[in-house]
Amino acid sequence: MLDVHDLTITFGPTTAVRGVSLTAAAGTVTGVLGANGAGKTSTLLGILARAPRQSGRITFDGADVTGFDTGALVRAGIALCPENRRLFPNMSIEDNLLLGAYGTGRATRRTRLRDTYDRFGWVATRRAEPAGRLSGGQQQTVAIARALMSAPRLLLLDEPSSGLSPVAVDEVGAVLADIARDGTALVLVEQNVRLVRALCATAYVLAHGQVTASGPVPELLSDTAVSDAYLGTTA
């Protein structure tokens, strides 16, 4: 589904990502782990053409989408649920959701809105409220729902559990499992190892912008060197 090859991203003098390659398959959750500043967010932004790529080839669904701009990538079926959720706090929940389907026709937007309300019942009852009034967990749900409004086949998620209570983390986990079950490919950047264990079959570990380990999650996380390096910085 997604094939990233040799991605390098620099911000001025800083190289945030160097030569990262990764793949993600439909209906699975692929984890990306790493300490603060390892380059996880930059990798996701790079895939969506929101960070300056120095090198890299992005293949999506067998087609080379390297030269696409963000709008074209979203239309092709890639969506990002960004770090810190980034809802528009002064706009209504419904406006936030509709923005996720920007560029589609009115009828499509209405259908997807209805599907969203079917899936997340409480969102419908609060749709006119400003998004900023929701709790962290609720905002995360709306952020995921907003990303789904573009009907993506690949969903990139940047630390959806951050700042949430354990109960809210479990709820988000259940939602993500559900999305994957529908056949969507998920790439999950996470520091919450429990969530990674619960959802991901395979994962990559990033350090200083490079992939230092990758493979099936149980083995990857039982590798003491990896868990020390990783958990050591998050404890």
Added chain:
Amino acid sequence: MSQVLVNGVFLGCLFAVVAVGLTLVYGVMEVPNFAHAGVIVLSAYTTWSASAAGLPFALAALAGIACGALVSVLTEVLAYRWIIDRPAAAPAVALGLMLILQNVALRLYGGEGRSLDTPYDRVLLRLGGVSLSGVKAALVVLAVVSLLALHLLLSRTSLGRAMRAVAQDREAAAILGIPMRRQYALAFLIAGVLGGVAAIAYAPTFQVSPYMADEVLLSAFVVVVLGGLGSVWGAVAGGLVLGVVEGLGSAYLSPAYQSAFGFLLLVSILVLRPGGLRSTNARRVA
């Protein structure tokens, strides 16, 4: 007293239309668009020359508005777009653009003032003890209609929703695939149309000259700050407040200091409420 209020409302509508154009551009692109004054000047001259060439006033007015829209979009495409990553350069570029546009007007039309005649010049509306010239009444109507149209655009359409989103969080909007450049151009287009409306609405009471918009621009910036940067409804409310304050000040104290009352108001508000009348933490266009 009510006559003074009516005059204040007239001024307030003018300030609001100009200020909304400024605040929209600021909200979306964070540019203090001084060039807006030049847009108003060129719109007014276009209307004047089209009507001097024999075009009916309504067509001349449309030509003026179209010119405002075009010039405004050009300032974005040719100048502001290129400094989007260097906000510190924006004020200097904006001032430069204003001077360029004023000099274009000077070159094309000369420095002497022109008077713009309208079909409703000689109309005088009376209601009780209050009278309002046709020109002023037209301005109030035009202002209300164009601000309502803008309100509908921002609240009811997909483009307007995207514009509010860009004003609140540019990067989050970009991640959703909203094309930034189109939003920037659209903000300048709307500002240009409003500038054109302001030009044809108030040129008949003043005069068409390359510097006709300088004072209005200053007042409109006061309004933008009063209303909270990027807030459209703040700009409308701020425009009306400032218009009435300037009207009252010049009627009961001294007309010579009309603009000074506005700045006095600005300073007092900034001391009391640093975020403007409608204090917002996040930028917004709504």
